[in-house]
Amino acid sequence: xxxxxxxxxxxxxxxxxxxxxLLMIAVFLASMVYFRYKIRESAELVDSLEYNTYxxxxxxxxxxxxxxxxxxxxxxxxxxxSGSGAFVEMFGENLSVDYSKEDLMxxxxxxxVDGIIVEADESAKMQECIRQAKExxxxxxxxxxxxxxxxxxxxxxxxxxxxxxxxxxxICQIAKEKGQGAYRVLVLxxxxxxxxxxxxxxxAIQEMIQSGDVSGTxxxxxxxxxxxxxxxxxxxxxxxxxxxxQLPDIIVCLNEQNTTCVYQTVVDYNKVGQVEIxxxxxxxxxxxAIKKDIIHATISIDAKQMGTYCVEALNEYIENGRVSxxxxxxxxxxxxxxxxxxxxxxADEENK
Numbered sequence: 001x002x003x004x005x006x007x008x009x010x011x012x013x014x015x016x017x018x019x020x021x022l023l024m025i026a027v028f029l030a031s032m033v034y035f036r037y038k039i040r041e042s043a044e045l046v047d048s049l050e051y052n053t054y055x056x057x058x059x060x061x062x063x064x065x066x067x068x069x070x071x072x073x074x075x076x077x078x079x080x081x082s083g084s085g086a087f088v089e090m091f092g093e094n095l096s097v098d099y100s101k102e103d104l105m106x107x108x109x110x111x112x113v114d115g116i117i118v119e120a121d122e123s124a125k126m127q128e129c130i131r132q133a134k135e136x137x138x139x140x141x142x143x144x145x146x147x148x149x150x151x152x153x154x155x156x157x158x159x160x161x162x163x164x165x166x167x168x169x170x171i172c173q174i175a176k177e178k179g180q181g182a183y184r185v186l187v188l189x190x191x192x193x194x195x196x197x198x199x200x201x202x203x204a205i206q207e208m209i210q211s212g213d214v215s216g217t218x219x220x221x222x223x224x225x226x227x228x229x230x231x232x233x234x235x236x237x238x239x240x241x242x243x244x245x246q247l248p249d250i251i252v253c254l255n256e257q258n259t260t261c262v263y264q265t266v267v268d269y270n271k272v273g274q275v276e277i278x279x280x281x282x283x284x285x286x287x288x289a290i291k292k293d294i295i296h297a298t299i300s301i302d303a304k305q306m307g308t309y310c311v312e313a314l315n316e317y318i319e320n321g322r323v324s325x326x327x328x329x330x331x332x333x334x335x336x337x338x339x340x341x342x343x344x345x346x347a348d349e350e351n352k
Contacts, residue, residue: 054086054087055085056081056086056114056315056318057087057114057115058087058089058113058114058115058116058117059088059090059113059116059117060074060077060088060089060090060091060117060118060307060310061091061092061116061117061119062101062118062119062144063192063227064230064257065092065093066093067256067283068256068283069256069283069301069303070119070303071090072304073143073144073303073307074088074090074307076304076307076308077117077307077308077311078307079307079308080307080308080311080312084315086114086115086311086314088117088307091104092104092107101119101121101129102125102126105126105129108138109129109133109136109138112138113138114314115141115314115317116133116138116139117140117141117143117307117311118141118142118143119143119144119145120142120145120147120150120152121193122147122148122193122196122197126147127147127149130142130151131151134151139153139314139318140152141153141156141313142157143155143156143157144157144158144301145193145197146197153313153314153317154313154324155325155326155327156310156313156326156327157306157329158301159328160197160198160204161200161201161203161204162204163204164203164207165204165208166333167201167204167205167299168204168205168206168207168212169212170278170296170297170333171208171212171214171218172208172212172213172218174249174250174296175214175217175218176213178249181217182217182218183214183217183219183249184218184219184221184248184250185220185221185249185251185252186221186223187205187220187222187223187251187254188222188223188225188251188253188254188258189224189225189254190225190227190254190255191224192227193227198254202222205220205252206220221248224236225237225258227258230260233257233258234264237261237262238265241265247275249275250275250278251275251277251278252278253279255281256281256286258280259277259280259281259286259295259298260283260285260286262275262277263279263285263289263294263295266294272294276296277295277296278295278297278298278299279295279297279298279299280299280301281299281300281301281303282298282300286298287334287339290335290336291336291339296335297334297335298334299331299334300331300333300334301330301331302329302330305330309327309329310327312327313327
């Protein structure tokens with residue numbers, strides 16, 4: 001009886017193993033059919049894709065590639081390029097390593113791009129990078145800030161003298177609105193930008209103050225702000241608020257990053273109404289701060305127009321071998337009155 005039970009158990013085990021084997025074969029065959037189907041489907045999808053081809057490849061190289069100003073420059077450049085068979089990339093935006101502008105210039109030259117748009121400075125390193133690009137047959141257009149002694153083909157930007165006069169005009173208006181008194185004005189300069197461009201802005205501000213009947217009440221000072229990152233700028237600006245025995249009455253910012261940092265610091269230190277801010281550009285945060293009467297006014301630069309002009313300059317040089325030395329980008333003043341008149345404004349990013 002026991003022997004019979006053992007034989008039956010063995011037969012049952014063999015049947016089970018046989019059925020399991022059949023199941024595995026069925027699963028294997030089903031998998032093969034499924035994967036063949038997916039491969040065929042993928043091949044058909046690839047065949048159906050349309051690839052865009054471009055005649056020219058341009059790159060944009062800037063200090064802060066992710067801020068709204070340079071994103072708008074890229075948008076304007078890409079739109080203009082799409083109609084001329086060119087592709088424009090914000091160079092280095094998706095790299096894991098944060099390369100300097102000079103390093104990105106060298107990479108672009110090695111990659112044999114067709115044109116370079118760069119936020120230049122007046123350093124010898126930048127001048128050398130532009131020379132290397134020129135020798136490699138790659139035209140360079142400087143944008144927003146220039147290196148006039150270099151071999152660049154064209155400069156696309158704002159007139160620094162007119163920019164300084166507008167800042168000076170706003171300083172005079174604020175001083176007159178506040179009435180009699182002594183007013184300390186602090187202009188935040190970019191520590192990474194050498195040369196004359198910022199000096200032209202300062203000279204124009206001083207000229208407007210002297211001609212605006214407030215020269216006896218307004219004193220002008222400058223401070224160098226590290227611009228390598230938002231964190232570095234925030235630290236430099238917070239040091240001004242923490243270490244100064246007397247805060248400036250008016251702070252003038254020459255870039256978007258400093259404008260945003262000053263606005264946030266004024267709010268954090270509860271100095272709204274005590275420190276007037278004259279800013280730069282028109283990000284949603286800046287526009288919202290103007291509507292809340294935290295920022296007095298800002299100078300708006302048409303970033304999309306800048307991108308358009310940069311691509312136009314590269315295309316013209318490649319096609320004709322020559323191009324205009326300077327493209328003047330539109331700039332305008334934005335304050336509470338202009339926002340109310342236009343019905344436009346920005347959502348405060350802090351409330352998003």
